[in-house]
Amino acid sequence: MAGCRFHIDEMSAKGQISPMRMMFDLKQFHARPFLLRGIGRVFVSVLCLIPLMWFTASGVGAAPLEKVTIMTASGQKSFDVEVMRTESEREKGLMFRNYLPADRGMLFDFGAEREVFMWMKDTPLPLDMVFIRKNGLIARIAANTEPYSLTALSSGEPVIAVLEINAGITEKLGIRAGDKVIHPLFKQ
Numbered sequence: 001m002a003g004c005r006f007h008i009d010e011m012s013a014k015g016q017i018s019p020m021r022m023m024f025d026l027k028q029f030h031a032r033p034f035l036l037r038g039i040g041r042v043f044v045s046v047l048c049l050i051p052l053m054w055f056t057a058s059g060v061g062a063a064p065l066e067k068v069t070i071m072t073a074s075g076q077k078s079f080d081v082e083v084m085r086t087e088s089e090r091e092k093g094l095m096f097r098n099y100l101p102a103d104r105g106m107l108f109d110f111g112a113e114r115e116v117f118m119w120m121k122d123t124p125l126p127l128d129m130v131f132i133r134k135n136g137l138i139a140r141i142a143a144n145t146e147p148y149s150l151t152a153l154s155s156g157e158p159v160i161a162v163l164e165i166n167a168g169i170t171e172k173l174g175i176r177a178g179d180k181v182i183h184p185l186f187k188q
Contacts, residue, residue, distance in 0.1 A: 113158040126167035136186030
């Protein structure tokens, strides 16, 4: 079966027409190298920006931030967090993220109290995982979790949420089991 061939002409900066050829075969795609000039360069640049503009405009990867405050023995510690409420949001979590600001985190809302198991699959950042009961008290902390680990980390008891923050932050700020977490998710 013969392939379909498309020929695209591009005007060069001098007003001359130079051919750019892209051959499209129904069975296989072939692209010949060509030099982009003038309008062609702008056209390709715009085509490359379209997915980026869609990604930004659609809000993909950008959850609104909410405030979480932890009452410690040395005072209040606050974080701006993304809240993961759906199963698909909780499954992805902080996977593939290479950076998390020190004052940010992610709060996993499980909707009801239950024993929770977390892992670090495809997560390049070491994290502290703070397991939180329905009343807002911290049940336990899994500190300095290993990036990419498939080991299941248990809450050890029924919890309603898990707060993930950068590894070492709980120790640095004196956050301990039994401290109170303030957020609308927890019954006061």
